[in-house]
Amino acid sequence: MSKTLFDKIWDAHIVTEVQDGPTQLYIDRMYCHEVTSPQAFEGLRKRGLKVFRPQQITCMPDHNIPTENQESPIEDPVSKNQVDTLDTNAREFGLQYFPVGDARNGIIHVVGPETGLSLPGMTLVCGDSHTSTHGALGAVAFGIGTSEVEMVLATQCVFQSRPKTMRITVQNQLQPGVTAKDLALYIIANMTTGGATGYFVEYAGEAVENLSMEGRLTLCNLSIEMGARGGMIAPDAVTFEYLKGRSFAPQGEEWEKAIARWKTLQSDADARFDKEIVFDASHIEPMLTYGTNPGMGMGINDSIPTLDDIDPASRISYEKSLEYMSFKPGERLIGKPVDYVFLGSCTNGRIEDFRAFAQRVKGKRKADSVVAWLVPGSWEVDRQIRAEGLDKVLEAAGFTIRQPGCSACLAMNDDKIPAGKYAVSTSNRNFEGRQGPGARTILAGPLVAAAAAVTGCIIDPRGIACVSGSTI
Amino acid sequence: MKKFVTLTSTVVPLPIENVDTDQIIPARFLKATSKEGFGDNLFRDWRYDKHNQPVASFVLNNPAYKGEILVAGKNFGSGSSREHAAWALADYGFSVVVSSFFADIFKNNAMNNFVLPVVVSEAFLSGIFESVNRDRQTTLTIDLKAQRITNNATGQSEPFAINAYKKECFLNGFDDIDYLLSKKDTIEAYERSI
Numbered sequence: 001m002s003k004t005l006f007d008k009i010w011d012a013h014i015v016t017e018v019q020d021g022p023t024q025l026y027i028d029r030m031y032c033h034e035v036t037s038p039q040a041f042e043g044l045r046k047r048g049l050k051v052f053r054p055q056q057i058t059c060m061p062d063h064n065i066p067t068e069n070q071e072s073p074i075e076d077p078v079s080k081n082q083v084d085t086l087d088t089n090a091r092e093f094g095l096q097y098f099p100v101g102d103a104r105n106g107i108i109h110v111v112g113p114e115t116g117l118s119l120p121g122m123t124l125v126c127g128d129s130h131t132s133t134h135g136a137l138g139a140v141a142f143g144i145g146t147s148e149v150e151m152v153l154a155t156q157c158v159f160q161s162r163p164k165t166m167r168i169t170v171q172n173q174l175q176p177g178v179t180a181k182d183l184a185l186y187i188i189a190n191m192t193t194g195g196a197t198g199y200f201v202e203y204a205g206e207a208v209e210n211l212s213m214e215g216r217l218t219l220c221n222l223s224i225e226m227g228a229r230g231g232m233i234a235p236d237a238v239t240f241e242y243l244k245g246r247s248f249a250p251q252g253e254e255w256e257k258a259i260a261r262w263k264t265l266q267s268d269a270d271a272r273f274d275k276e277i278v279f280d281a282s283h284i285e286p287m288l289t290y291g292t293n294p295g296m297g298m299g300i301n302d303s304i305p306t307l308d309d310i311d312p313a314s315r316i317s318y319e320k321s322l323e324y325m326s327f328k329p330g331e332r333l334i335g336k337p338v339d340y341v342f343l344g345s346c347t348n349g350r351i352e353d354f355r356a357f358a359q360r361v362k363g364k365r366k367a368d369s370v371v372a373w374l375v376p377g378s379w380e381v382d383r384q385i386r387a388e389g390l391d392k393v394l395e396a397a398g399f400t401i402r403q404p405g406c407s408a409c410l411a412m413n414d415d416k417i418p419a420g421k422y423a424v425s426t427s428n429r430n431f432e433g434r435q436g437p438g439a440r441t442i443l444a445g446p447l448v449a450a451a452a453a454v455t456g457c458i459i460d461p462r463g464i465a466c467v468s469g470s471t472i
Numbered sequence: 473m474k475k476f477v478t479l480t481s482t483v484v485p486l487p488i489e490n491v492d493t494d495q496i497i498p499a500r501f502l503k504a505t506s507k508e509g510f511g512d513n514l515f516r517d518w519r520y521d522k523h524n525q526p527v528a529s530f531v532l533n534n535p536a537y538k539g540e541i542l543v544a545g546k547n548f549g550s551g552s553s554r555e556h557a558a559w560a561l562a563d564y565g566f567s568v569v570v571s572s573f574f575a576d577i578f579k580n581n582a583m584n585n586f587v588l589p590v591v592v593s594e595a596f597l598s599g600i601f602e603s604v605n606r607d608r609q610t611t612l613t614i615d616l617k618a619q620r621i622t623n624n625a626t627g628q629s630e631p632f633a634i635n636a637y638k639k640e641c642f643l644n645g646f647d648d649i650d651y652l653l654s655k656k657d658t659i660e661a662y663e664r665s666i
Contacts, residue, residue, distance in 0.1 A: 015662045016655065021637025024655065026662055036554065038505035047649070052659075064503065078503040085505050129553040129577060145555035145581035147648070155652040155659055161635070163576075193490050194547035197576055227550060229576055293490050293550070313598075317489040317545065410499040410552075419522065431494040431551060433517045 002268035004165050005234050006200045009140045009265070013123045015157055022159040027056070028122040030152045031108045032095075034061040034086040035412070036127030040150035041089040051093045053156045058117055059090040060098040062107045063412045067375050067402035070101055079413065093153075104247075106378020106404040109133040109346035113217060114380050116246030120235040120262040125152060130346045130428065131230075132223040136216035137243070138235030138265045140200070143224065163229040164274035166199040167267070170207035172282040177462040179356065180215030181348055181426065181445030183207065184222040185287035185297040187279060193295030197227030199275065202267060207281035208233060213242035214352035221347045222428055225294035234266045286461055289430045289443040290333060292321040296430070300448060300460050306330045324432050325440050326420075333442070333458045340423035341372040341453040342435070343446060344402075345409040348426035349377025351384045353446040358390040360450035360461060366398035367456030373415055374399055375407040397454070411436045424452040474586045475645040479567055480613040480624070482539035484531055485604045491544055492551035493578060497560045499552075510556055511563030532564075536608045540567040543600050543612075547571075548589075549578025558585040568614055570621065572597045583638055584648065590614060590621055590632045599628055616642055 003011070015024040032040075037059070044051070051057060064079035074080040083100065090097035098104040104115060109130050112118040120138035125131060127149045134141035148158045174183060201223055203216075211219065216233050223231030233239075240259055243249045250258040267273075285299035298304065306329045310318045322329060343349075343357050354376065366372055374394065376382040382404060385391050391401055408415040409427035411434070417423045419438025426449050430441035444452075447461035501513040518530050526533040542561065548571040549557060558581040561569065569582060570590045582589045592600075603610040603625035610625040616639065622629035640646065652659075 012666075015658055018637045021635045024652065024658075026659070035502050039507050039555075042506070043649070047653075049653075063499075082503050082505060127553060127555075129551065143553035143577055145553055145558070145577060145584060147555060147584035148580065151649050151652055154649055155656065157652055157655075157659055159648050159652070160580075193550055194573060194575065197547070197550075197573070224551075227547070227575055293492065295490075313594075314489055316487065320488065410494075412499050412502065429492075429494065429551060431492045433498050434494050437498070437500075437517055437522065 002271045004267040004271040004273060005138065005202055005232060005265055006140060006165050007271070009121055009123065010162065013140070022161050024157050025123060025160050027125050027152050027156055027158060029117060029124050030057050030149070031112060031124070031126040031131070032057060032059040032086070032149065033063055033108055033126070033128060034082045035063045036146050037089065037149055038082065038085045039146050040127070040153055041093070043150040044153050047154070049154050051095065051153050054094045056156060057153070058096040058098070059086055060105055060108055060111060061086050061100055063406045063410065065100050065405040066413050067373070067405050067407050067415055070403045103379050106380065107346045107349060107406055109221065110349055110377030110381065113137060113213070114246065114378060116243055116249030119243065119249065120239060120265050125158060129224040130221050132228065133217050133221040133346055135223070135230050135232035136213065136220040137239055138232060138262065140230060140232065142230040163200040164198055166196060166201045166228070166275040166277065167273040168201055168203050168277045168279065169205035170203065170279045170281050171205050172207060172280055173210060174207050174281045174284060177447060178284050178286055179445040179447060180211050180218040182284055182287040183281065184219045185289065185294070185443065186284045188222060188226045188294050189287070189297035190279070191226040191295070193225065193293040194227040195295070196223070199228050201228045201231040203231060203233050209236065212352055213238055214350040217350065218347055222294065225428060235262045286445065286448050288333065288448060288458065290325060290327055292324055292430055292432050294428065294430060294443060296321065297443070300458070301332070301334060303330050303332050304328070334460070336422070336458045338370060338424050338452045338457055339421040340417050341370055341449050342375070342408045342423055342425040342427060343449050344373065344375030344377065344407050345427035346377065346406070347428040348446050349375060349381060351381050353426060354381065354385050354390055355388070356446040357450040358393045360447055361397040361399065361454050362393050364397055364454040366453055369456040370453050372399055372453045373402060373408055375402045376404045378404050408435050410434060417441070424449050424458070476567065476586060476588060476616055476642040478613065478615045478617070479540060480611050481541045482609060482611050483541040483543045483600065483604055484537045484539055485601055486531055486542060486544040487601050489545035490547045490550055493549055493554050493557040494551055496549070496557040497554065502554060502556050507559045509563065510560035511565070514560040514564045540565060541570060541612055541614070542566045542568070543570045543597070543604070545571065546573040546594070548574050549582070550575040553577040553581070555581040555585070558582045558587055562587050570597070570600065570612065586642065588614065588616070588642060592621060592630055592632065596623070596628065596630045599623055599626060
């Protein structure tokens with residue numbers, strides 16, 4: 001019987017199927033960070049258990065860690081306690097561990113792919129919804145809760161209901177100046193924030209195939225923002241080229257065998273999906289969000305939908321959202337002043353994002369009115385930035401590079417956007433208070449962020465004049 | 473472990489759509505290393521203003537509304553996978569959340585903490601909001617064995633879905649880890665087969 005890529009990987013990992021119940025799914029690798037794992041380790045201790053397969057678990061702190069002076073102890077005692085707890089747990093249970101300051105530390109969803117710990121054909125989980133990122137390598141990767149983290153620690157399995165399958169095909173090519181982030185925000189705006197709930201998504205089509213690995217990671221990362229259990233892309237030459245030589249990727253003869261196996265990881269030509277959606281990449285503009293969920297997105301030159309465009313049942317929620325953002329229905333955002341710019345996170349904290357940002361700000365100056373936080377997704381990304389001389393370009397334009405971590409994406413460290421301030425963020429969520437209580441988040445790609453950083457306002461990065469008169 | 477068979481309770485109405493887990497429990501309260509005490513910060517930034525004073529218009533601050541059942545707009549629990557959202561709801565005293573649609577990860581997390589997510593039709597959901605608007609003492613009855621939810625103000629009732637395995641877990645207070653631990657042989661056999 002013909003199968004989708006998802007079916008092939010899922011089916012190969014079924015241990016048992018409980019009658020009229022969930023699937024007991026075997027997990028190849030689990031990542032643990034400091035926020036969603038302590039109660040799981042504690043549960044293990046209470047039951048007197050060891051970690052069942054310690055060699056398949058990798059731990060690293062990323063959410064709480066400061067992006068300055070990581071050499072010094074964390075000042076916030078509660079954050080410090082959580083990071084220390086992960087340290088204790090990783091050491092006590094004998095798990096692979098990349099502590100703060102380790103050359104391999106960074107955001108889990110950046111580090112997993114770049115170290116080759118995440119590989120095609122795997123099942124991967126983490127107590128973190130953006131685990132969908134790793135699907136870009138051709139893996140079944142999804143976020144789980146802490147009880148499920150405990151299940152994996154204890155048995156290397158989770159119970160999951162089998163999701164339905166969806167294929168999103170993006171035909172034609174993205175225009176110059178339109179990034180993977182714009183593609184993702186476009187898809188989510190069309191699908192809505194809950195539109196893929198219950199489904200596992202495979203992305204396909206010319207625009208997806210043409211994405212770099214970094215771009216694919218960005219796209220799959222945001223799958224959860226339309227409710228999908230996960231997102232994935234069939235591995236191809238781009239995937240293999242990206243993985244070759246990575247620390248934990250197979251080497252030598254094993255590499256050749258792996259490639260042969262990975263080449264079979266494609267949906268069969270006649271495989272049936274529960275839902276098929278098709279988009280045309282050539283229409284997509286640089287995107288941004290105007291509301292308080294990632295589905296509330298539009299082309300940068302568009303106007304915010306009016307109340308007439310909104311289903312009457314949804315109007316209360318819609319108005320609440322715009323009130324929080326202090327935007328009006330029908331309004332355009334071009335020319336709006338911006339207070340903060342955040343480049344980073346598991347969505348856009350990779351080398352390609354820094355290249356795009358640096359290329360756009362080269363020879364210009366950061367606007368005095370803007371506070372810019374540039375946070376590499378990992379130390380490896382930081383090393384690449386310096387190796388390519390991007391640090392010099394950025395510093396010449398008035399930017400500084402901070403130390404890696406989740407940072408202002410969810411403001412669990414000191415990187416908080418103050419109440420009422422507008423931040424153009426390359427991160428993944430514009431929920432109320434996500435970047436700090438009262439913070440107003442406009443999600444966008446690295447080019448829109450760069451344009452905002454040097455002009456101090458929302459502006460089409462392809463060079464349209466800002467209302468204040470400045471052009472880039 | 474807690475067992476769930478039937479529940480009749482007044483409800484707390486929250487007719488907002490797409491309530492994400494960052495609203496249920498904001499990230500800055502995720503730094504604890506135990507599961508207790510999250511109820512104090514449930515809906516923190518809707519419940520308290522920036523001076524930590526209760527926001528009078530928010531439903532949890534209105535003494536007229538109480539009960540073990542939260543009724544929320546569609547797509548409840550979207551966003552972050554933080555199980556802290558389920559811990560906060562349970563700790564505050566909710567045993568059931570009713571909505572027309574739940575986000576996947578939240579649904580699993582809720583069930584793993586014996587908070588029952590009950591999916592109803594859009595029409596049934598708006599019926600509940602209307603009943604509660606008319607009479608704050610409106611009660612709902614959730615009969616897990618019969619898989620039926622009843623709006624006692626109108627007498628309307630609807631079946632709801634839950635898989636047989638999870639239903640048994642709720643009725644008997646079993647958890648998944650106990651079950652999985654009993655399957656170690658099967659897991660090791662699987663590992664040998666790959």
